[in-house]
Amino acid sequence: MRHTWLICGLAICLSWGTSVRAEVTITPDVVYGHKSGLAMTMDVFTPTENVNGAGVLFMVSGGWYSRWQPPEQMQDRFKPLTDKGFTVFAVRHGSSPKFSIPEAVSDVRRSVRFIRKNSDRFQIDPQRLGVYGYSAGGHLSLMLGTASDDGDPAAKDPVDRVSNRVAAVVAFVAPTDLRIMVKDAPDRLDAYARFPALDLDLKAAEADSPLVHVTPDDPPTLLIAGDKDDLVPIEHSRNIQAAFEQADVTSRLIEVAGAGHGFRGEDARRSTASMVEWFQSQLAP
Known part of the structure; x- marks a missing residue:
């Protein structure tokens, strides 16, 4: 079923680091914040060989749902990145329907701040952070790319004083303009009611539409x-690509011929390879 691609998900651990395979160390359930009495968590996948010092965040989000899954079951998803020396952070945000899109955006912004503040702990360069995601995860990735900030130096919480900017973005099949998707949008697709x-x-919707926030300083x-x-x-991607070009932002749109909402087989392999190559070129030391 094609639309199930939207639902992609990924025990507080007392020890720092649980080795699962020789080439990757998995640190599960790292707490990057709290809200509504709950912990917000991420899993960290750290390569043990050929480490390049760059970090890549993966947005665990499909339809703005964010689901927990044992990280060992997700390790192969990140292997193309960890094999190239990237440390991967699988970030979970407050999930719909309990939490809204604006709250999810706020959560993932905090995750970037937390990772940057703790860059020594994760043994990464705080200036070489990338982000990617699929569908809703792609939307959140683009919000980090287009609508981030340098932090609030007067904030009481030290994490909020840190920048949530990223240095590179990859967005798969991403919504870029929520104004045509929300309940009040005329002629919106019936599927969005789900x-x-x-x-x-x-x-x-406008405040959380990446298309609205494109500026020349985007990554x-x-x-x-x-x-x-x-x-x-695909007009979502075409429209924001046009905005990037007008703003002179380094960008590229790959259109996968004949593909729907999600890729399989050779399309999946090629798109993953393109993602890895993008991060390699943009996050090089």
């Missing part, structure tokens, strides 16, 4: 989308 996260008014961004996507039409 996603309670889109129960936003037009003002909130290099790779967009990958299927030209037959009937859930998030």
